[in-house]
Every structure is written in structure tokens, then in C-alpha cells.
Amino acid sequence: MQVKLTRRDALKLAAIGGGVVFASRLSTTRILAADDFFFVQLSDTHWGFDDPVANPDPRASLQSAVSAIASLSQVPDFVVFTGDLTHKTDDGAVRRKRMAEFKEFIRPLSALRMIFLPGEHDAAADQGAAFKENFGVTHQSFDHKGIHFVTLDNVSDPKGLVGEEQIAWLAADLKPIDRAQPVAIFTHRPLWDLKPDWDWFTGDGAKVIALLSPFQAATVFYGHIHQENRHVTGNVTHISARSALYPLPAPGAQPKKAPLPWDAAAKDHGIGWRSVEAAMSGIKTEEHPTV
Numbered sequence: 703m704q705v706k707l708t709r710r711d712a713l714k715l716a717a718i719g720g721g722v723v724f725a726s727r728l729s730t731t732r733i734l735a736a737d738d739f740f741f742v743q744l745s746d747t748h749w750g751f752d753d754p755v756a757n758p759d760p761r762a763s764l765q766s767a768v769s770a771i772a773s774l775s776q777v778p779d780f781v782v783f784t785g786d787l788t789h790k791t792d793d794g795a796v797r798r799k800r801m802a803e804f805k806e807f808i809r810p811l812s813a814l815r816m817i818f819l820p821g822e823h824d825a826a827a828d829q830g831a832a833f834k835e836n837f838g839v840t841h842q843s844f845d846h847k848g849i850h851f852v853t854l855d856n857v858s859d860p861k862g863l864v865g866e867e868q869i870a871w872l873a874a875d876l877k878p879i880d881r882a883q884p885v886a887i888f889t890h891r892p893l894w895d896l897k898p899d900w901d902w903f904t905g906d907g908a909k910v911i912a913l914l915s916p917f918q919a920a921t922v923f924y925g926h927i928h929q930e931n932r933h934v935t936g937n938v939t940h941i942s943a944r945s946a947l948y949p950l951p952a953p954g955a956q957p958k959k960a961p962l963p964w965d966a967a968a969k970d971h972g973i974g975w976r977s978v979e980a981a982m983s984g985i986k987t988e989e990h991p992t993v
Contacts, residue, residue, distance in 0.1 A: 785821025
């Protein structure tokens, strides 16, 4: 199976305000599926973000991504939002307002199955209370066409932990799964120590990786770092996603973590969304930059 943008798709996308660039990159991992399918990952949408230096029109950027996904001629099996749906605020009323606005903004995707994960911007201030009110559970599992999927919450704890209770739940969830069956995990923060001083880690992520390691093929899809990064720990492949609004620097590329300035002349602003194709031959990820 290969997800292709047809001429019809291209014509639709050409009409979208702001435009969408599909100079995408392909990469394949070893996870296998019993039946061909594809899903979409959209991460770090940060509804409520306002910084014209980093993005002069964040609403247009998000609109480009939503419109592109809604316009695909081949319908994805589901769309997963890997956290930071909204931008952080300490005001609980504003937090809930932003979540309600975000749900309305993505209404063009309402016909699709949507899976939501919290990010620390959504959940750390109130341990996920507002997120649960608006989007439901913060962690779950399901099986789809031969792959066991799990979503984990490593942000509602302000310390960035999965927590013993959720780890015990994960261990019980994975126990009956055949070790030859592919497993895919969705999280917001990276499970491995990518750059701890930038908060790019999960304090007890090693415990989660240990539970995944016995499987012949396990893949973790995450967000948080606003850029593509691939890392392998044993049998576990970790793949991060771009943000839909603004990129962050490569780990350690500058003294402080801060959004990169917008370059109006650039064709690729380091933002966008991802399609993931699952087939007997493996999983292929394709990055779709937006402007």
C-alpha cells in the first residue's frame, strides 16, 4: 500500500489559503501490519500560541494542515494528535476556552476517527482535568489490523512521569500480546533521555522501554520537540513529529530552547503533519510540510 496524493488532491490543496508544500521525505521502519492501512499524526498544534517572530499567522498554518488532511482522497484509518493541542495558560477558564475553540477548529476532520493525547501545555497545570473534560481518557489501548496501539500520558504529572499506576496498567495490557505482534506507542514526551536539560525526556521512560523491549517490533511516535528525530533502543524505534505551528532547534544547537524565527523566504518552515502507512512490507512515514 502506498498513500499517494492524486491530481484531485493537488488541485484541492492548491486552493487552500497559505498553500501546502508536499516535498515530503519517506522513511521506512520494520514494524509490520496484517492488512494495509494508514493513519495521520498531527502534533503540537498549540492553539492560543501568539508569537509573530516564530509564526506571523499560526491560524493559517494550522488551517493548512487541517485542510490538507480533510482533502485527502484516501481516508486515513484515524488521526492521532500527540499532545499540546493548546498553548499553556495558568488560567483554567482560558484553558477550557482554548480547548473548546480547538475542537471547533478541527471540525472538518469530525468524520474521521480522532485520538487525542495531552501535552504538558494541556495537562500539567491541572493534572489533566480540563483535557479529560474535553477529550476523554489520557491513556488507552486498541488493536487495529494486526497492530496493538497504546497511548500513554507522560505529561499530566508535572514532573513528566508516566507513573507507577499507569506503568502497571501498561504491563497488564501488554502481557497477553504475542511478542511477535507489532506494537505502536503514542506519547507526547520522548521516552528516552534526548536532552533532559531542555525537558526532552520522561523520568521513568526507561521502565516503559523495558516493557516494550521483548517485542520483535515496537515503535514509539511522539511530539514535544517540534522536529523530526529518530532513535533506536534495542527493538524499540522512537520517531518524533514536527509541530504544526513552529519548530524548535536541534538538541544543543543553541544555548536555550526557544522557537526558531520565521523565515518568510523559506519553502519549508519546519512545520507540518505526518502520514504513516502500515503494510506487510513495513511502516513508511511521510512528512508533509506546511506553510
